[in-house]
Amino acid sequence: GQQVMQIPQYQHVQEGEDFTTYCNSSTTLSNIQWYKQRPGGHPVFLIQLVKSGEVKKQKRLTFQFGEAKKNSSLHITATQTTDVGTYFCAGPQGNKLVFGAGTILRVKS
């Protein structure tokens, strides 16, 4: 079945540095979603990308969907301590939503 791989598993950055997490699918995706889970919390929807090559921004967060619709990335500019958490991508497999393993972000102040 379809797999959604995320890298890196874990990243520890200094406050103010940039951060990027990558998501790769073994098959073409109709769309991709990104979620953030704070420590001790639950996943919260961030954004959905649908179009090939789509780029969306939310303040310091930039989301991209690859031209082939098989990969995606989330880039955070100038990280802040409030950015800590686990970032998940998720793509549809048939009628199910398949989540990547997530990237844990830690920010040193």
Add this chain to the structure above:
Amino acid sequence: KAGVTQTPRYLIKTRGQQVTLSCSPISGHRSVSWYQQTPGQGLQFLFEYFSETQRNKGNFPGRFSGRQFSNSRSEMNVSTLELGDSALYLCASSFLGTGTLQETQYFGPGTRLLVL
């Protein structure tokens, strides 16, 4: 609008017991999906219910079951608990549920289950 609620929030059980977890979706949402989250396996899809029918199912043994009521509230049951069932169980609701164009999933706070 109130968010997704799950009860109980924490639960301790012993091996061999059974457990029932409850999820109340956002008002108006008809789809409820259940996920198991563990440090090693990430978020694993259990099943989805829509209009009282199980519409999708993940790769979990038959010990894991669920149901949905006419008011869209859902329960999941795990029978004959094993140590490996210790996890955070999350439910998520959406209006129409999973499909070709995925809707946003609104997650509840989860039920943390510990099996001793």
